[in-house]
Amino acid sequence: MTQAADNAHPGAPVAANVNPSRRNLFIVVIVAALAFPLLQVAVGGLNYYLHMALFLFMNIAIASSWNIIGGYAGYISLGHNVFFAIGGYAAAILFAYFGVSPFIAFPLCGLVSMAAGFLIGAITLRARGPTFIISTIALVLLAKILLDNWPYIGGTNGISLPLLDLPVEYVKFPFYYAMLALAIAAVALSYAIRRSKFGLGLRAISQDETKAEIAGIPTRFYKILAFALSGLFIGMAGALWGYYLTYLSPVIFLSILVGAKFVLMTILGGRGTVSGPVVGAIVFILANEFFVSQFGASELNIAATGLALVVVLMFFPEGIVGTLKKKGRLPKLLDWD
Amino acid sequence: MAHIEINNVVAGYGSGPDILTGITLKIEPDRSYCIIGPNGAGKSTLLKVICGLLQPRSGNVVFNGTNMTGLRPDEVLQRGICFVPQDRSLFPDMTVRENLRMGGYILKDRAEVDRRIESVLGMFPVLAERLGQPAKTLSGGQQQQLLIGRALVLRPKVIMLDEPTLGLAPKISKQIFDSMNQLKAAGISIIVVEQNARLGLKFADWGCVLDLGRMVFEGPSGTVLSDRRIEELYLGRLRKEVAA
Amino acid sequence: MVQNIQIMILGLALGGVYALMASGLTLIFGVMGIVNLAHAAFMMAAAFMAFFIFRDLGIDPIVSIVITMPAMFALGVIVYKLVFARSFADPAKRSVMVLMTFAMALVIEGTLGFFFSNIYRSTTPSYASEAIIAGPFFLPSAQLYAMGLSIVILGALWAMLKFSRTGYAIRATMHNRTAAEVVGVNVDRISMLVFGIGMALAGASGSVLSFVFSFYPGKHWEFVAILLSLVVLGGMGSLLGALIGALSLSVVAAFVSANYGPTWSPVTFYLALFVILMVRPQGLLGKKMEL
Numbered sequence A: 001m002t003q004a005a006d007n008a009h010p011g012a013p014v015a016a017n018v019n020p021s022r023r024n025l026f027i028v029v030i031v032a033a034l035a036f037p038l039l040q041v042a043v044g045g046l047n048y049y050l051h052m053a054l055f056l057f058m059n060i061a062i063a064s065s066w067n068i069i070g071g072y073a074g075y076i077s078l079g080h081n082v083f084f085a086i087g088g089y090a091a092a093i094l095f096a097y098f099g100v101s102p103f104i105a106f107p108l109c110g111l112v113s114m115a116a117g118f119l120i121g122a123i124t125l126r127a128r129g130p131t132f133i134i135s136t137i138a139l140v141l142l143a144k145i146l147l148d149n150w151p152y153i154g155g156t157n158g159i160s161l162p163l164l165d166l167p168v169e170y171v172k173f174p175f176y177y178a179m180l181a182l183a184i185a186a187v188a189l190s191y192a193i194r195r196s197k198f199g200l201g202l203r204a205i206s207q208d209e210t211k212a213e214i215a216g217i218p219t220r221f222y223k224i225l226a227f228a229l230s231g232l233f234i235g236m237a238g239a240l241w242g243y244y245l246t247y248l249s250p251v252i253f254l255s256i257l258v259g260a261k262f263v264l265m266t267i268l269g270g271r272g273t274v275s276g277p278v279v280g281a282i283v284f285i286l287a288n289e290f291f292v293s294q295f296g297a298s299e300l301n302i303a304a305t306g307l308a309l310v311v312v313l314m315f316f317p318e319g320i321v322g323t324l325k326k327k328g329r330l331p332k333l334l335d336w337d
Numbered sequence B: 001m002a003h004i005e006i007n008n009v010v011a012g013y014g015s016g017p018d019i020l021t022g023i024t025l026k027i028e029p030d031r032s033y034c035i036i037g038p039n040g041a042g043k044s045t046l047l048k049v050i051c052g053l054l055q056p057r058s059g060n061v062v063f064n065g066t067n068m069t070g071l072r073p074d075e076v077l078q079r080g081i082c083f084v085p086q087d088r089s090l091f092p093d094m095t096v097r098e099n100l101r102m103g104g105y106i107l108k109d110r111a112e113v114d115r116r117i118e119s120v121l122g123m124f125p126v127l128a129e130r131l132g133q134p135a136k137t138l139s140g141g142q143q144q145q146l147l148i149g150r151a152l153v154l155r156p157k158v159i160m161l162d163e164p165t166l167g168l169a170p171k172i173s174k175q176i177f178d179s180m181n182q183l184k185a186a187g188i189s190i191i192v193v194e195q196n197a198r199l200g201l202k203f204a205d206w207g208c209v210l211d212l213g214r215m216v217f218e219g220p221s222g223t224v225l226s227d228r229r230i231e232e233l234y235l236g237r238l239r240k241e242v243a244a
Numbered sequence C: 001m002v003q004n005i006q007i008m009i010l011g012l013a014l015g016g017v018y019a020l021m022a023s024g025l026t027l028i029f030g031v032m033g034i035v036n037l038a039h040a041a042f043m044m045a046a047a048f049m050a051f052f053i054f055r056d057l058g059i060d061p062i063v064s065i066v067i068t069m070p071a072m073f074a075l076g077v078i079v080y081k082l083v084f085a086r087s088f089a090d091p092a093k094r095s096v097m098v099l100m101t102f103a104m105a106l107v108i109e110g111t112l113g114f115f116f117s118n119i120y121r122s123t124t125p126s127y128a129s130e131a132i133i134a135g136p137f138f139l140p141s142a143q144l145y146a147m148g149l150s151i152v153i154l155g156a157l158w159a160m161l162k163f164s165r166t167g168y169a170i171r172a173t174m175h176n177r178t179a180a181e182v183v184g185v186n187v188d189r190i191s192m193l194v195f196g197i198g199m200a201l202a203g204a205s206g207s208v209l210s211f212v213f214s215f216y217p218g219k220h221w222e223f224v225a226i227l228l229s230l231v232v233l234g235g236m237g238s239l240l241g242a243l244i245g246a247l248s249l250s251v252v253a254a255f256v257s258a259n260y261g262p263t264w265s266p267v268t269f270y271l272a273l274f275v276i277l278m279v280r281p282q283g284l285l286g287k288k289m290e291l
Helices: A020-042 A047-072 A081-098 A102-124 A129-148 A173-194 A197-207 A211-213 A220-244 A250-254 A256-269 A275-295 A298-315 A319-326 B043-051 B073-078 B096-103 B111-121 B139-152 B171-183 B197-203 B222-228 B226-232 B236-243 C002-032 C038-055 C065-084 C091-116 C141-163 C166-175 C178-182 C187-212 C215-233 C237-262 C262-279
Strands: B004-012 B020-028 B032-035 B060-064 B081-084 B158-162 B189-193 B206-211 B214-220 C131-134 C135-140
Touching: A020 C002, A047 A197, A047 A256, A047 B004, A047 B060, A081 A129, A081 A250, A081 A256, A102 A129, A102 A173, A102 B081, A102 C262, A129 A250, A129 A256, A129 C091, A129 C215, A129 C262, A173 A197, A173 A220, A173 B073, A197 A211, A197 A220, A197 A256, A197 B189, A211 A220, A211 C065, A211 C187, A220 A250, A250 A256, A250 B171, A250 C262, A256 A275, A256 A298, A256 A319, A256 B111, A256 C065, A275 A298, A275 A319, A275 C141, A298 B032, A298 C091, B004 B043, B020 B139, B020 B214, B032 B043, B043 B073, B043 B158, B060 B139, B073 B081, B081 B139, B081 C131, B081 C178, B096 B111, B096 B139, B096 B214, B096 C166, B111 B139, B111 C065, B111 C141, B139 B158, B139 B171, B139 C091, B171 B197, B171 B236, B171 C091, B206 B222, B214 B222, C002 C038, C002 C135, C002 C141, C002 C187, C038 C065, C038 C091, C038 C187, C038 C215, C065 C091, C091 C215, C135 C141, C141 C237, C166 C178, C166 C187, C215 C237, C215 C262, C237 C262
Parallel strands: B032 B189, B032 B206, B081 B158, B158 B189
Antiparallel strands: B004 B020, B004 B060, B206 B214, C131 C135
16 A cells, blocks of 8 residues: 555545555554553552653643644643643532543543633634734733632642542552543544645645635634634543543642643644654653653653754754654654554 | 956845846946846856855956955955945935945045035935935926935945836836936046936947856947847847837 | 822832833843743842842842843843843744743742742841821832832933933834834844843832732732733833833722722723723734734
């Protein structure tokens, strides 16, 4: 079978365009991921790795989602963790006050985030370029003040959730599978958008929005839709993550550093591509983990995140996947566009 | 007087393709030039290379025996070549007087600049009436005069104009070319890029036809104007106008 | 009534300080087309500089601008050369440049936090706890001196731009970069100079904020959002717009703070930003360039 062309016509069945060895790789990886917790059952003591894995899956979902607005549409959002917080707090409210488990509620929380995305996007996407970026910072700061001062959800003290009632060897399992599902779904969404007319329109917007408008692309609608879609899985992730931590507070979800990491991951991997965010999430999580184990999660972490971003932007702004692709040396394995 | 050599220049923007693909041209002193050609041929790009706004990727530009390739625009200005770009490159919120002052920016002596502005105003009385007005309030023709006046403050040896009559009514275009004739009479070499080929070739002594980044044909403007081949390819509408 | 006038005066005083802070930001945008998200982080660095100058050398923070401004100017020139010199002319790279400033802000915040930790600090010259009593009005000296200093510096900036040869070159570059090049302005050097001036203004702002606010490394995001809100309101690239935006929003924020508590003061600016985006995204006096 031949490698899928970059703009294969939109209606083509997806499977027909996937290189067979790549498809096999996906299957292997997914089966392995599904099976991994069984190792915990058999051998035990793997809680740290389960944690890292589910954290990785979550970040794959987050990066792939950010990519929709930041990569495909080219609108850089520095406050995207607002959706993380909306989802997280929606789940916390439903759980703490109405007894609905986040495992049931999380899709709804994602939809709430998405709805918020429509509303917010309708306002902020009236601006372009730098002004939009500014509005995303203002957004997250505003959200933090609002949540800090909302006693219903505990304000700055935050809100505690009860622990999931499972033995400690298995307690991470539901989170693991939920995050895995999110990761797969987010990447699938990213892939579907990339191959669709919508995705083509977004790319046109990111290249030259005025020309895209003139060409008849409904730019305002597409932008807002992209922004809202990008909040969907991030909201779901937030819902699950709050439960996983059993504690939410505005500073955990709404500090600028969190949003900065979303951006760094995606750009590091290669924004605007399907595989880029995945690669970026993996590299970032490993690097971050190494860093934290050596230097602790202190201010130095902030400086290092910034420095990493500077280095990536200066030397390979297209990210790992993007730069390899530009030089024609991207392994077929990683070319999912 | 001016003698500019452009030797096999290749140039383009950013990391984009070559717009000029190896162009060679000699600008003789005592001659005025009109450069014509289809869109994208590289006419504006050529002027930008000469005045230092764009660095060539290969080839060189020589002026009066001195190699000018790689010089900055202000250094080219010092040597006496002024460029008036397309799109009314005024400072819109600055007054007419301030715009003229900016023309003399590289001269450090303010009094000298003011003296020169006076003589420019003598040539363009319309500007004298509007010294305190913001440049954006001037009409198209007046703005073009301001641009030429601004270039004159430096008493250049060569003035290059990129489509000076763009967007101007025929009567105003004629006025602009009248001004340019005055410059010619004053001994300044003029290189003009013109879409209005008829007006441009009527004004200039020599015509150059550019296409796809290189010189296709050059000669006395009368010859260029009446050459069948050129007429068909680039002045297509001219034939229809004449026939009608 | 007296209460309201007092609030308004304090709002204006704070507005003057914000105008000083925003001036560097909008100047850099006007000439380079880049929103410097690290502006407030640089201000924080300058504030720490002023803090240590005060604590260890006993130099008054207002006097310290003699040190902070040149130091920040030099830093600005270095940062420009390292980071911006080649890339910003290409409009396509502008988003990347803005991200770069974001990253720089993180680096500065992290470094400051690592060395100086996240505790609240402020310089405490004598006037920081004094007030001037003029008739029925009780006016904290710190705000007044800060406003006075801001007026002086902004006045000097305005005079430089309006009357000096360099000021002409800067304004020309802001209006029309190509036209400026064509009359012989060295636009690269001007951009570098303006970035340095912007940073120097951040330096002065840092000295001022050290005695007007209590600060810690992470606070710069709050400042940045406030400054950007008022710059967007006034119009990016317009110094006058920044002044108008600063004064008007600060007065409103002062009333909000007096009536609802100081926590909500920043919210005024953020909400104003969103309102402007809905109603008139280019701001009051903004340049027509791409937002």
